[in-house]
Amino acid sequence: MFGKKKQPPIKSLIAQGSCIEGNLKFTDGLRIDGEVIGDIRANEGSSSILVISESAIVTGHIHADHVIINGRVNGPVHASELLELQPKAKIEGDVSYKALEMHQGAVIFGQLRPTTHQEIEEKPTLKLAANNN
Numbered sequence: 771m772f773g774k775k776k777q778p779p780i781k782s783l784i785a786q787g788s789c790i791e792g793n794l795k796f797t798d799g800l801r802i803d804g805e806v807i808g809d810i811r812a813n814e815g816s817s818s819i820l821v822i823s824e825s826a827i828v829t830g831h832i833h834a835d836h837v838i839i840n841g842r843v844n845g846p847v848h849a850s851e852l853l854e855l856q857p858k859a860k861i862e863g864d865v866s867y868k869a870l871e872m873h874q875g876a877v878i879f880g881q882l883r884p885t886t887h888q889e890i891e892e893k894p895t896l897k898l899a900a901n902n903n
Contacts, residue, residue, distance in 0.1 A: 777836065778817050786825045793830070800834075802826040802841075809845075810834070817851075824858050839876075850885065 780799030784790055788804035797813045801821040805828070812818030812834040820834040826841035837849040840856035846863040847853065853867035857875035864880040 776817075777819055780819065780821065784826075786823075796820075802828060806830065822859075824856075846880070848885075 778798035780801050782796055782800045784800070784802045784804045784806060786803040789807070790804070791807045793809045793811070794800070794806065795811050795813055797816060797818065799819040799821070800810070801823065802810075803823045803825050805826065807829045809831040810820065810828065810833070811831070812820065817836070818834045819836040820832065820838070822828055822837075822839045822841045822843060824840045827844075828842070829844045831845050832843060832847045834849065835851040836854075837847060837852070838854040838856065839847070839859040839861065841858065841860075843859075843861045844863065847861060847865045849867045852869045852871065853865065855861070855870070855872040855876035855878070857873045859873075859876040861877070862879045864883065865878055866883040866885050868885050870882070870884075
């Protein structure tokens, strides 16, 4: 999982009070404190982290390895490794993830879809002790 890899550094910031219209591509890490109207996508081939802070608003598709949300997102979110939803996260859109951490207070208006089903299928079948089989 993502915890086994070293997290990339956050090298870019969209500050509170800033509004960017258009699609964004980034490498390593990006923190958003302002507003983005457009799709946000991490470059493939290296690990990435995207932080959407409490003051941030994003309208568009999000695609990165590790996504941490504590603000508002209007659009689908795809975290290819880990999605962390902090207490003030509000997502209006479908969410896909490999691993999910959701704090009390986070809200999703959409469907949750895990990206891998292999881990679920590989677990052994549990039998009830009362059956004695």
